[in-house]
Amino acid sequence: MEKLSLSFAALLALAAAAPAETLLLRGATVHTVSQGTLAPGDVLLQDQRILAVAAHLDQPADRTLDLTGLHLFPGLISAATDLGLVEISGIRASLDDQETGEFTPEIESWTAVNPDSELIPVSRANGITHFVPIPGGQLLSGTSGLLATRGWTLEDMTVRRRTAMHLFWPDHSLAIPGPNAPEKAKSLDEQARERLERIRTIDDFFNQAEAWQKRPPGSPLVPAWEAMGPVLKGELPLMVHAQGLREIRAALKWSAQHPLLRLVLEGGRDAWMLAPELAQRHIPVIYSEVFTLPSSSADAYDVQFRAAAILHQAGVVTAISEGLGRFSASSQRNLPYSAAQAAAFGLPPEAALAAITLIPAQLHGVADTLGSIEPGKDASLFAATGDILDIRSVVKHLWISGTEQSLATRHTRLAERYRSRPKAK
Numbered sequence: 001m002e003k004l005s006l007s008f009a010a011l012l013a014l015a016a017a018a019p020a021e022t023l024l025l026r027g028a029t030v031h032t033v034s035q036g037t038l039a040p041g042d043v044l045l046q047d048q049r050i051l052a053v054a055a056h057l058d059q060p061a062d063r064t065l066d067l068t069g070l071h072l073f074p075g076l077i078s079a080a081t082d083l084g085l086v087e088i089s090g091i092r093a094s095l096d097d098q099e100t101g102e103f104t105p106e107i108e109s110w111t112a113v114n115p116d117s118e119l120i121p122v123s124r125a126n127g128i129t130h131f132v133p134i135p136g137g138q139l140l141s142g143t144s145g146l147l148a149t150r151g152w153t154l155e156d157m158t159v160r161r162r163t164a165m166h167l168f169w170p171d172h173s174l175a176i177p178g179p180n181a182p183e184k185a186k187s188l189d190e191q192a193r194e195r196l197e198r199i200r201t202i203d204d205f206f207n208q209a210e211a212w213q214k215r216p217p218g219s220p221l222v223p224a225w226e227a228m229g230p231v232l233k234g235e236l237p238l239m240v241h242a243q244g245l246r247e248i249r250a251a252l253k254w255s256a257q258h259p260l261l262r263l264v265l266e267g268g269r270d271a272w273m274l275a276p277e278l279a280q281r282h283i284p285v286i287y288s289e290v291f292t293l294p295s296s297s298a299d300a301y302d303v304q305f306r307a308a309a310i311l312h313q314a315g316v317v318t319a320i321s322e323g324l325g326r327f328s329a330s331s332q333r334n335l336p337y338s339a340a341q342a343a344a345f346g347l348p349p350e351a352a353l354a355a356i357t358l359i360p361a362q363l364h365g366v367a368d369t370l371g372s373i374e375p376g377k378d379a380s381l382f383a384a385t386g387d388i389l390d391i392r393s394v395v396k397h398l399w400i401s402g403t404e405q406s407l408a409t410r411h412t413r414l415a416e417r418y419r420s421r422p423k424a425k
Contacts, residue, residue, distance in 0.1 A: 020047035024061035027068035034372035075129025075380035079360035084113035106223040107142025123332040124149040163364035172246035275314035288323030309346030340389035
């Protein structure tokens with residue numbers, strides 16, 4: 001028995017020491033994002049990583065996959081979504097995207113993601129390899145995490161548990177009293193007072209959190225205050241969700257009182273109006289309103305289409321997402337088309353591609369491993385029949401951490417089912 005045990009241990013040691021299989025992806029048009037485009041180019045993968053990228057690689061590989069005629073892209077990253085937290089918006093039991101309470105910074109969104117969501121494979125089939133589920137709430141809702149669109153369990157899927165804290169800025173719109181207003185409509189002065197009170201509540205919370213960080217040694221731990229530490233030190237970004245011009249202005253004014261905060265604006269419908277200030281203060285924007293209707297009858301029809309280009313031209317670091325609307329989770333597969341629409345209205349194509357790959361990786365602190373095709377980075381990439389910003393392109397292969405993933409979805413299953421239905425005689 002002892003000899004058998006030693007032999008088995010030796011086999012395990014040999015297996016661990018054996019080099020991982022190498023896979024050479026040959027002949028594709030390689031969109032590296034960070035280093036331009038190779039047409040054609042080769043990419044060598046080994047042990048979940050990208051080993052080499054060049055116009056031509058002569059290194060021997062265990063397997064070679066000919067991708068001639070296909071385009072190779074880094075995996076797309078959905079920078080702000082409720083994917084995995086929402087399944088069917090009309091069924092309450094399938095919704096886990098909202099927290100109760102005004103301040104819940106200790107909440108971590110990755111813990112609520114449903115690994116069996118049917119919407120995750122649908123997103124993956126169109127090139128999305130990673131996503132950031134956002135915890136919803138009243139004001140300070142908690143932290144988002146970064147997850148891969150594959151895995152049996154939450155632990156398998158989770159790449160980074162905390163990527164940003166999320167603050168939902170109070171609405172600054174006013175309900176105008178009039179003949180069609182509700183019977184008990186509040187006066188404009190009362191609405192303004194309530195709005196200021198909510199901002200004071202936010203300020204008080206952050207001031208208390210800052211004071212708690214200076215507590216005497218040995219003080220009891222408070223999870224909410226503990227969670228605020230990395231945000232107040234600038235180690236974790238604070239993503240402020242704001243849409244209208246008044247909300248964004250108020251959030252910028254408030255943030256100036258807390259200079260250590262690393263602010264990121266999410267949503268940003270009217271952010272283009274403040275593009276110079278955002279650029280000057282180095283505040284990035286995760287723009288989610290490409291296909292939103294103009295908010296004013298005086299606006300041009302293409303005001304939201306052009307907004308990302310205006311931000312980019314002003315020097316604002318701009319990512320693009322599908323946002324947190326009612327159908328956000330089910331529309332994640334359309335992420336490249338939101339970027340394509342922005343590109344059609346002035347955003348340079350290379351910037352549009354970076355807005356759904358490298359820039360989301362930078363904003364969520366994973367640019368050292370994701371977002372571009374470079375040696376040493378995670379082997380999360382996909383091959384498509386054409387430019388992924390072209391709606392006609394079809395994803396043919398997709399790898400996450402070097403492992404090729406199934407592109408089957410409920411859509412393909414239904415298509416096959418009805419394709420095989422009995423034919424009428």
